[in-house]
């Protein structure tokens with residue numbers, strides 16, 4: 121397969137002045153007519169008239185009205201063209217009903233919909249399908265469906281047709297079309313300059329009652345972007361459509377966002393608090409793309425983190441403002457460590473701005489998104505909040521309507537602040553998670569902190585240069601008072617010392633407050649010091665971090681030495697969980713153990729080969745011991761955290777329910793599920809119903825409730841995804857693969873639906889001890905399923921291959937089993953480019 125390189129970028133040789141598209145919809149034979157005005161650029165680096173096209177049946181082509189016969193080549197066509205501006209016309213036929221890859225124009229539950237990012241538009245018509253080619257689009261849709269939607273503003277409609285005009289020049293990846301018998305939840309928003317915007321969420325009939333929360337989130341996002349970034353919406357209408365079959369979460373098509381129904385539909389009865397929080401964040405994310413992604417887009421796909429990192433950063437700020445800043449930060453760091461750190465420290469490591477790819481869909485990664493956002497967080501911390509605001513204003517002023525690069529982005533910060541960012545830029549080009557080693561000295565009232573940074577080699581990058589790392593720090597006195605408030609140290613050398621004078625005693629440092637940089641901090645510490653920080657640190661993130669470190673150390677000694685759970689840690693947890701002055705959401709997070717996969721990574725980092733079964737046993741023993749220690753207080757805590765008032769998906773209620781759920785799971789270890797069964801019976805919302813079912817299933821005492829759940833929800837796809845996933849997630853290590861396999865044979869299992877496939881196979885990969893069971897049954901099942909899915913949906917297949925990325929952590933027997941399965945995938949007939957690239961990289 122061809123490899124594409126950042127260094128090879130050449131602009132397209134033609135300007136595209138305007139695009140006119142006509143769609144004549146038919147499930148197996150949709151006709152797409154295009155009329156495009158091109159003008160050749162003077163001195164073009166690449167003067168070829170090459171239009172991308174895939175899986176298209178060319179019916180006719182004309183230039184300036186005269187028929188032409190273009191040469192069809194791999195990936196598109198080339199054609200001789202005049203030297204002056206000309207009009208290109210083509211007619212192609214496509215087959216949306218046969219499109220199971222869910223890229224281009226496809227059908228989902230009887231409706232037509234599109235997904236064009238990154239390179240799906242070329243499956244709709246011949247076009248320069250690259251983000252630096254921007255044009256206005258006018259679209260006519262002919263079809264019998266009740267609702268016919270495209271980007272921009274509506275310009276006319278009649279029986280069986282509708283027309284749309286998007287006046288804002290955009291790349292083809294932002295094109296969208298939806299046609300179906302849909303119903304809408306309508307509302308409106310008045311922008312700060314007084315413009316009325318019509319808002320709609322379009323859904324399948326029956327789902328109207330699940331739109332109110334999403335609509336409210338949309339209006340909050342519109343207001344927030346005006347208040348915080350000064351960004352106003354720029355069309356007369358904003359449409360959101362919910363689609364059942366979708367490869368990712370949602371897509372920011374201009375004026376017509378398309379959502380995986382799991383990321384927009386919500387009701388108290390069918391959605392958990394976590395679902396509500398995620399929906400709010402994704403609606404905000406897609407809306408924020410209107411400026412960071414659509415009005416200012418990417419020059420090429422190597423620059424993907426320009427729009428994704430920034431937009432993730434913006435949606436995180438939004439969630440922090442809507443909910444709790446520390447809780448959001450802790451949640452994000454948990455996710456970063458669970459998804460991005462393994463990527464950055466394994467065979468799939470790549471910089472936030474990769475320099476080569478075979479299939480760009482494989483680079484919609486945690487590194488591009490989440491590390492991309494972390495890099496922006498560091499930049500903001502280094503330049504300060506006011507300078508960040510100045511730089512962003514300059515970015516919008518200078519680059520509106522353009523397709524930009526990371527260089528453009530950094531230049532704006534340099535111009536706005538006068539700061540040289542050449543060293544900072546390494547964050548965009550170097551892969552791998554830096555390790556920062558801390559050593560300390562104290563003498564004569566002066567405390568000296570020495571920080572040393574190094575980044576392990578990653579594929580293609582054996583050596584790394586030191587980066588600029590903002591390290592936040594505060595100092596506590598031995599009695600727990602904060603004696604130095606948070607300040608930012610700029611680590612720029614391989615090793616650097618910082619001094620703090622005038623101290624009466626050796627302080628306790630609180631380092632990397634708010635997780636100021638995506639690094640691994642290495643510092644000798646003791647459980648006593650961690651417990652001290654858990655009790656006294658004024659920075660909530662580092663308080664949680666101290667608890668997390670204690671939890672990790674306890675697990676590690678349980679696994680490696682067969683030790684009992686650390687008594688001091690159990691005491692600290694007990695104190696914390698009973699402390700009603702603390703935010704319940706925070707207490708729930710402190711009570712949540714580090715993932716078993718994370719413990720496996722920690723062991724590996726310390727030179728110990730992780731045994732997934734031992735890690736599982738340690739987790740079970742710890743939870744059982746904690747439950748026993750809390751025995752007398754659990755019923756009271758359970759009662760005190762039970763929310764009796766009518767369900768509201770607000771942050772406070774969600775925090776209480778999260779804590780209540782943790783307590784219920786501990787209680788279930790002692791009462792065998794009595795309380796959980798009562799909660800299941802009484803629950804009037806999905807959060808409590810699901811928490812009770814999960815506790816019961818974990819205790820292997822939930823068969824009747826699982827059946828009842830199925831009976832109640834079998835017609836609700838999204839709730840059924842929960843049912844499928846939960847059974848695999850709760851299965852014991854020796855049973856998980858079998859449970860998952862049986863579910864793939866269930867009448868409601870549908871491999872073509874990515875949500876359902878992920879519910880089962882994603883849960884298997886997430887059941888650490890089950891997936892890595894020594895029998896290898898988990899590996900075999902996943903490989904079989906991925907091979908079967910690849911011919912239908914390469915994008916989802918390739919993404920799920922990352923379940924194997926941590927294989928080098930494990931013992932040689934497991935490594936051999938995984939290698940066999942990866943080689944089996946590679947040998948599959950007609951393997952997609954997507955999956956081939958992923959598996960080859962994992963095996964390298």
Ligand code: HT7
Pocket residue numbers: 235237238366367368369370371372405406409428484
């Ligand atoms: N910009 C979008 C990324 C995307 C995508 C979305 C849905 C289906 C396939 C997709 N490929 C790429 C989503 C986002 O980051 O907002």
Ligand code: ZN
Pocket residue numbers: 405409427428431
């Ligand atoms: Zn995005």
